[in-house]
Amino acid sequence: MDFDFAALAAPFRMQPGLSRMANGAPNLTALDPADRLFAEKLAALAHPEQTVLLAPGFDATPAARAFAARLALDAPEAARLEGETLHLLRLDARLHISSGELQLGAAAPPGVQAALEGVAAEPLRRRWALFALAVREDLAVLDGATTQLQVLAVCVPSHWAPEDKIGLPFAAAHMPVADNALLIRASESLARLVTGTERWQRNVWTFQPSPHFDGHPKRAAPRVWPLDADPATLGNKLWARVEHQSFIPVADAENANPPAQAVFCIRLMIEPIETAIATPEAAAATHAAVSSMSEQVLAYRSLTAIQPGLLGWLAGQATYTRSG
Numbered sequence: 001m002d003f004d005f006a007a008l009a010a011p012f013r014m015q016p017g018l019s020r021m022a023n024g025a026p027n028l029t030a031l032d033p034a035d036r037l038f039a040e041k042l043a044a045l046a047h048p049e050q051t052v053l054l055a056p057g058f059d060a061t062p063a064a065r066a067f068a069a070r071l072a073l074d075a076p077e078a079a080r081l082e083g084e085t086l087h088l089l090r091l092d093a094r095l096h097i098s099s100g101e102l103q104l105g106a107a108a109p110p111g112v113q114a115a116l117e118g119v120a121a122e123p124l125r126r127r128w129a130l131f132a133l134a135v136r137e138d139l140a141v142l143d144g145a146t147t148q149l150q151v152l153a154v155c156v157p158s159h160w161a162p163e164d165k166i167g168l169p170f171a172a173a174h175m176p177v178a179d180n181a182l183l184i185r186a187s188e189s190l191a192r193l194v195t196g197t198e199r200w201q202r203n204v205w206t207f208q209p210s211p212h213f214d215g216h217p218k219r220a221a222p223r224v225w226p227l228d229a230d231p232a233t234l235g236n237k238l239w240a241r242v243e244h245q246s247f248i249p250v251a252d253a254e255n256a257n258p259p260a261q262a263v264f265c266i267r268l269m270i271e272p273i274e275t276a277i278a279t280p281e282a283a284a285a286t287h288a289a290v291s292s293m294s295e296q297v298l299a300y301r302s303l304t305a306i307q308p309g310l311l312g313w314l315a316g317q318a319t320y321t322r323s324g
Contacts, residue, residue: 001271003203003242006281010288014297016190021199027246027265028071029136030078033090033109037156037268040213041133042111044155048118050216051155052129053166058150060124061098063141066250067131067263068097079134088134100124128153137265142170142247144195144260147188156213156268158206158243159220159302194247195260201246206301207310208241211270225305231312235274238310242269242276273313283317290314 021027031038044051054060072081080087086095091112092105100123104113112133119126131139132153141151147170152162170187194200208215209225226237248263277283290303291311298304 001240001242001269001276002244003205003240003269003276004282005205005240005277005286006279008205008285008289010285011292012289012297017202018190018193018200019202021201021246025199025201026074027137027199027248027263028067028074029267030071030075030090031134031136035136037136037213038109038133041155042115044214044216044219045115045118045129045133047216047219048125048129050161050163050218051153052119052125052132053152053162054125054128055148055150055167058141058143060128060141060151062250062259063151063261063263064097064127064131066248066261067139070248070263071131071135075135088130091130091134093130093134095127095130097127100127102126102130135265137267139266140264142191142195142262142264144191144262147191149264150261154266157216158204158241158268159215159217161217192260194264195249195251195262197249197251199247199249201244204243204245206241207273207303207306208239208270209237209306211239211272213268213270223302225309227305227309229309231309232316234309234313235317236272238273238306238313239270240273240276243267244269277314277317280318283314287311287314287318 068081068086071079078088078090080089084097086097088095091109092107094103095101102123115133116126116129119129128139128151132155138154138156139151140149140154143150148167149165149170150167152166154162170191209223210221212220214220226234229237244267246265248265250259250261250263277286290307293303298307303310
């Protein structure tokens, strides 16, 4: 997992936590059609009304061009951009970016054509479904002028419903988030920042009782925590769920007067806690962060019931590894 739990700070606070991305650091990661995440994304796209949403009247073509240019840069083994045509090699697909015209070849992975049929009548919407299948990241487009989420191509959300967020200002989209005062106050300045000329990133983390990616409230199975388990055995019964969130500013595209927009990229990583939190430093830092979470944050993340067992496992890991 590309995340260091040893770097967690305590007390835990819900805050933007943005940092600049290093030169050469990727926003996008090509998705292997043999990966379990690809199968979950295909299944989610059977519900296009829940996964691929565009606000009426919004021109997302500049953002689509910025995405395509970044993908060709980040994953040249999987994508090639020739003018307005994006070649997605692992999907055996050719997409004309501005028109949304799509050609699938005979080597397209099974299920791709069927997954796109639900949005086949809307080429400009379908291109975002295709983008979501091409990369590990889920995607959104943020409009800097209004701070609204104008496009959502989100197949594996973390227990929220994209159809409830499309068209909302960034602040309103975060209203249900516990202890969200810092996020709300920072929303307008954050939108201006990430739709500028630099690339920004942050990480969001939690825990869950299954290895599944898709957490849409209408599709995901209820979370059943192993409450009766000995805390010492929780290492392979709980999973760390980390989102690496980054922003591709549309100003990166070749455009003399780029709109103030950004493509919001959400790369999901899931690992058993025994491998994600494998050092005494990581266990101690995570213990400090989880133990300092407010009741509201624990409830929002559905961690209230499992917190004592999780803290027990973390304390045991830190103590065992230090003494061992």
